[in-house]
Amino acid sequence: KQEVTQIPAALSVPEGENLVLNCSFTDSAIYNLQWFRQDPGKGLTSLLLIQSSQREQTSGRLNASLDKSSGRSTLYIAASQPGDSATYLCAVKLGKAAGNKLTFGGGTRVLVKP
Amino acid sequence: NAGVMQNPRHLVRRRGQEARLRCSPVKGHSHVYWYRQLPEEGLKFMVYLQKENIIDESGMPKERFSAEFPKEGPSILRIQQVVRGDSAAYFCASSPSRQGGLDGYTFGSGTRLTVV
Numbered sequence: 190k191q192e193v194t195q196i197p198a199a200l201s202v203p204e205g206e207n208l209v210l211n212c213s214f215t216d217s218a219i220y221n222l223q224w225f226r227q228d229p230g231k232g233l234t235s236l237l238l239i240q241s242s243q244r245e246q247t248s249g250r251l252n253a254s255l256d257k258s259s260g261r262s263t264l265y266i267a268a269s270q271p272g273d274s275a276t277y278l279c280a281v282k283l284g285k286a287a288g289n290k291l292t293f294g295g296g297t298r299v300l301v302k303p
Numbered sequence: 304n305a306g307v308m309q310n311p312r313h314l315v316r317r318r319g320q321e322a323r324l325r326c327s328p329v330k331g332h333s334h335v336y337w338y339r340q341l342p343e344e345g346l347k348f349m350v351y352l353q354k355e356n357i358i359d360e361s362g363m364p365k366e367r368f369s370a371e372f373p374k375e376g377p378s379i380l381r382i383q384q385v386v387r388g389d390s391a392a393y394f395c396a397s398s399p400s401r402q403g404g405l406d407g408y409t410f411g412s413g414t415r416l417t418v419v
Contacts, residue, residue, distance in 0.1 A: 225410070235410070289351050295344075
């Protein structure tokens, strides 16, 4: 059974500092991994999707890496801003034979202080 | 492209009533998924549907919960005889293909169910 863990559960940084969010998963036979952002009381916004054959994806200030063999992904957010305050979720999708569902981590709650 | 539309955004039901949650997927997406987020917990998979078919309902409680995705119209998640423990945010997601497509899954804003 796939388990996804995100550490730390909460993170508070001053504005301008780089953010490093960690996601680990127990079953390395993943199909892809997706990072989401969730604002309080709101839905999920997709940030980056990394296919199992990829090592990283970048979008603006965001960079996500994937190391399947060690069961880890890291989301880097450069030069954080107060608007980056939110909960960040990672979700993995196992291969075709395992079904079509995403398994989510518990999230990292980020606060960027001005 | 309006994205995944869920309604209502907030729903209050008394214990024993029925709750009906609606989800219209992204135009052109034929795969729909429902997830539940209990207070202070992560999102948990409930059910995966394609048009007129339930593909995987392994995450759905065996009693009181049902889901459908008819040929025409939105997907519906129905909870009968609601109890306080059903209070949660229910999220719907859609994708253009079984494997999620190039952009992965698109989520709606959720329906927040409160049972009083």
